[in-house]
Amino acid sequence: MLDLNEYTITAEVHRRFAGAPDLRLREILTALVQHLHDFAREVKLTEPEWMTGIEFLTRTGQLCSNTRQEFVLLSDTFGLSQLVVAQSHSREEGVSEQTVFGPFHVEEAPKVAGLNSDIAKGATGDPLYVSAHVLSAGAPVAKAVVDVWHADADGQYDVQDANWTIEKSRMRAVFETDADGRIGFWSVLPKSYPIPTDGTVGEMIRATKQSSMRPAHVHFRIRREGFDTLVTHVFANGDTYLDADAVFGVRSSCIGNYESRPPGIAPDGRVMARHFFTLDFCFVLEPALTC
Amino acid sequence: MLDLNEYTITAEVHRRFAGAPDLRLREILTALVQHLHDFAREVKLTEPEWMTGIEFLTRTGQLCSNTRQEFVLLSDTFGLSQLVVAQSHSREEGVSEQTVFGPFHVEEAPKVAGLNSDIAKGATGDPLYVSAHVLSAGAPVAKAVVDVWHADADGQYDVQDANWTIEKSRMRAVFETDADGRIGFWSVLPKSYPIPTDGTVGEMIRATKQSSMRPAHVHFRIRREGFDTLVTHVFANGDTYLDADAVFGVRSSCIGNYESRPPGIAPDGRVMARHFFTLDFCFVLEPALTC
Numbered sequence: 001m002l003d004l005n006e007y008t009i010t011a012e013v014h015r016r017f018a019g020a021p022d023l024r025l026r027e028i029l030t031a032l033v034q035h036l037h038d039f040a041r042e043v044k045l046t047e048p049e050w051m052t053g054i055e056f057l058t059r060t061g062q063l064c065s066n067t068r069q070e071f072v073l074l075s076d077t078f079g080l081s082q083l084v085v086a087q088s089h090s091r092e093e094g095v096s097e098q099t100v101f102g103p104f105h106v107e108e109a110p111k112v113a114g115l116n117s118d119i120a121k122g123a124t125g126d127p128l129y130v131s132a133h134v135l136s137a138g139a140p141v142a143k144a145v146v147d148v149w150h151a152d153a154d155g156q157y158d159v160q161d162a163n164w165t166i167e168k169s170r171m172r173a174v175f176e177t178d179a180d181g182r183i184g185f186w187s188v189l190p191k192s193y194p195i196p197t198d199g200t201v202g203e204m205i206r207a208t209k210q211s212s213m214r215p216a217h218v219h220f221r222i223r224r225e226g227f228d229t230l231v232t233h234v235f236a237n238g239d240t241y242l243d244a245d246a247v248f249g250v251r252s253s254c255i256g257n258y259e260s261r262p263p264g265i266a267p268d269g270r271v272m273a274r275h276f277f278t279l280d281f282c283f284v285l286e287p288a289l290t291c
Numbered sequence: 292m293l294d295l296n297e298y299t300i301t302a303e304v305h306r307r308f309a310g311a312p313d314l315r316l317r318e319i320l321t322a323l324v325q326h327l328h329d330f331a332r333e334v335k336l337t338e339p340e341w342m343t344g345i346e347f348l349t350r351t352g353q354l355c356s357n358t359r360q361e362f363v364l365l366s367d368t369f370g371l372s373q374l375v376v377a378q379s380h381s382r383e384e385g386v387s388e389q390t391v392f393g394p395f396h397v398e399e400a401p402k403v404a405g406l407n408s409d410i411a412k413g414a415t416g417d418p419l420y421v422s423a424h425v426l427s428a429g430a431p432v433a434k435a436v437v438d439v440w441h442a443d444a445d446g447q448y449d450v451q452d453a454n455w456t457i458e459k460s461r462m463r464a465v466f467e468t469d470a471d472g473r474i475g476f477w478s479v480l481p482k483s484y485p486i487p488t489d490g491t492v493g494e495m496i497r498a499t500k501q502s503s504m505r506p507a508h509v510h511f512r513i514r515r516e517g518f519d520t521l522v523t524h525v526f527a528n529g530d531t532y533l534d535a536d537a538v539f540g541v542r543s544s545c546i547g548n549y550e551s552r553p554p555g556i557a558p559d560g561r562v563m564a565r566h567f568f569t570l571d572f573c574f575v576l577e578p579a580l581t582c
Contacts, residue, residue: 001534002541004370006378009539013370020499029499031334033369035326040374043322050375054362061352061362071345071352078324079295079304083331084341087297208311208320243292248300250293 010037060200067159069103073201076100076247077210089228096283099232099249102219103196104157108166109147113173116268118186121170125153125188127276128258129266132183134222136285140181144224144285147174148185150217155193184268189258189277190216192241205246212246215239216258220283227285234281256281301328351491358450360394364492367391367538368501380519387574390523390540393510394487395448399457400438404464407559409477412461416444416479418567419549420557423474425513427576431472435515435576438465439476441508446484475559480549480568481507483532496537503537506530507549511574518576525572547572 001012013033020026039045045053063070075081081100089098113119120127130148134141149172151157158170171190175183194212197205205212217233233249234256235242242250258279266272267280292303304324311317330336336344354361366372372391380389404410411418421439425432440463442448449461462481466474485503488496496503508524524540525547526533533541549570557563558571 001539002543004373004377004539006374009370009374009377012539016501017499019501022498025498028334028336028340029495031330035330035333036369036371037374039322039326040371041378042326043319044378045319045375047375047379049319050366050372054360054366057348057362058352058355058360061349062355064349064353069345069349071348075341075345078327079300080327080331081341082295083297083300083328084336084338086295086300087332087335088338204320207313207316208308210307210310248292248295248303252293 006041010034013037056200056203063199067106067164068196068199070199070201072101072103073195073199073247074204076102076249077195077201077205079248082248085231091286094284095286096230096232097251097253098230099251099254100247101221101231102247102249104151104159105147105149105219105221106159106166106169106172109149109172109174110166110169111174112145112176113185115175115178116184116186116270117173119148119171119173120152120186120188123152123158123170123188125191127272127274128187128189128279129268129270129276130183130185130187130218130279130281131267132220132280133282134177134181134183134224134285135282136227136287140177140179141224141227141285142177142179142181144177144181144222144227145174146177146183147219147221147223148172148187149219150187150190151193152188153191155191160196186268186270187218190218190236192216192236192239195246210246211241211244213241213244214246215241215250218279222283222285224285226288228288230283230285232283234279297332301325304328347491347494354490358397358455359487359490361490361492363392363394364486364490364538365495367393367540368486368492368496370539373539376522382577385575386577387521387523388542388544389521390542390545391538392512392522393538395442395450396438396440396510396512397450397457397460397463400440400463400465401457401460402465403436403467404476406466406469407475407477407561408464410439410462410464411443411477411479414443414449414461414479416482418563418565419478419480419570420559420561420567421474421476421478421509421570421572422558423511423571424573425468425472425474425515425576426573427518427578431468431470432515432518432576433468433470433472435468435472435513435518436465437468437474438510438512438514439463439478440510441478441481442484443479444482446482451487477559477561478509481509481527483507483527483530486537501537502532502535504532504535505537506532506541509570513574513576515576517579519579521574521576523574525570
């Protein structure tokens with residue numbers, strides 16, 4: 001069609017998608033273009049603003065690497081990630097809630113670590129002993145694969161170090177629950193931290209005078225055949241930023257007590273000459289839907 | 292705010308933008324997030340679909356270089372570019388119409404070329420002599436800076452050659468109109484061609500079974516102080532794809548006659564031993580709005 005204007009063009013783009021054999025793809029693209037066009041018309045987007053957007057998206061893509069996902073961070077700070085998580089999991093009462101995945105997970109994480117191993121590997125922070133229990137419908141879930149990852153006392157993930165390699169992973173490990181559905185490990189106490197602000201998301205955060213802070217947390221991903229995979233955090237009770245998470249991810253049910261302990265015997269029997277912290281948290285999985 | 296769900300999260304994201312000192316930025320981000328969230332809710336976007344989108348955008352950014360702009364191409368094929376162009380220029384009758392910029396313009400193009408120079412530099416295709424006249428309100432516009440760029444008979448732009456450098460520019464030049472508002476140059480006849488389909492846009496085009504073709508055209512950008520910059524194409528009359536441009540850019544007023552000529556004397560006096568083509572086109576600029 002010739003001579004399309006800012007109103008007639010939308011139907012023509014839809015017509016081009018009408019031949020997509022995958023009906024779900026057609027549905028998604030049609031809705032996406034409708035909203036994109038509505039947005040551009042509604043704000044009467046100008047050519048220089050359009051170019052600013054093109055350049056912003058380009059730089060966002062170019063910041064991504066195998067250890068940094070700036071588009072995930074952008075989606076997180078636009079609330080899109082949490083929206084998709086929320087509408088994808090309608091949990092029954094008493095089942096652990098999902099929250100955002102975040103940009104720092106590494107799929108090819110270290111091999112399964114042994115019970116009570118120390119995954120801090122010299123990272124900065126107070127010692128923390130984590131004891132986690134995985135249940136479903138009141139029964140322990142054995143042999144669940146539990147990915148753990150978190151930041152140090154300075155708010156840094158291992159992958160944010162330019163020299164990071166998979167062998168240099170710290171505060172990052174994969175565990176398997178025992179017959180009682182339990183794992184236990186040592187690491188360091190995470191602190192609240194700013195999301196990375198040296199990229200395009202940082203530009204957006206500064207331009208809108210938002211806080212870049214996230215409350216302290218440890219990430220968990222728990223997988224077991226027959227159960228819906230759980231991707232969640234355990235946030236630190238009492239953290240200043242619980243109510244103002246830069247990525248909108250805090251659920252009340254995902255807040256845990258990181259308790260300060262005096263020197264003495266730790267839950268795994270280790271004798272601690274200095275004070276340390278413990279976290280004891282119970283995750284409840286939902287059985288996977290079967291067809 | 293804690294425990295945001297897929298409905299309550301939108302107002303919370305808007306609240307975070309509310310402190311942006313730049314009111315236009317606030318307006319744009321607020322509308323963008325509203326439409327992004329509405330889109331995700333409307334199609335009930337799933338987590339795997341979200342991740343497909345993240346990966347698509349990431350790869351789109353990473354395909355961009357100083358000679359390739361995949362995000363511009365994506366915007367073009369989504370009809371967004373032409374929508375923004377259309378709503379940015381409401382031309383009076385008789386003034387040249389704008390169309391999309393496309394992904395192949397090079398800002399640091401070759402220096403101003405002389406009258407009747409040959410910019411093809413050995414590119415494949417039938418010889419073409421272009422004579423262009425730049426007017427405004429019936430009077431010639433002298434010293435207008437005219438960027439010209441186009442593809443060869445195989446549909447390739449110079450910058451699509453991996454070995455391209457600015458010194459190797461072909462079918463790409465900058466001219467200045469003379470006292471009569473005229474430029475003239477030799478090049479090769481452009482042909483209809485597919486947009487680049489070796490990237491993410493190509494994946495989208497194939498998945499939706501769309502045509503990737505654009506009708507043959509030469510790009511022009513005409514700039515002169517005191518006039519609204521004109522970014523346009525001259526499309527080839529009779530081209531098969533005029534009605535189905537992959538980037539929605541064809542305006543009736545931007546169709547020109549690329550006329551076949553027998554061997555003989557060309558408009559600039561050159562004697563042609565073989566047949567050639569001519570294009571004679573008149574551009575009409577709009578005076579810039581003054582405050």
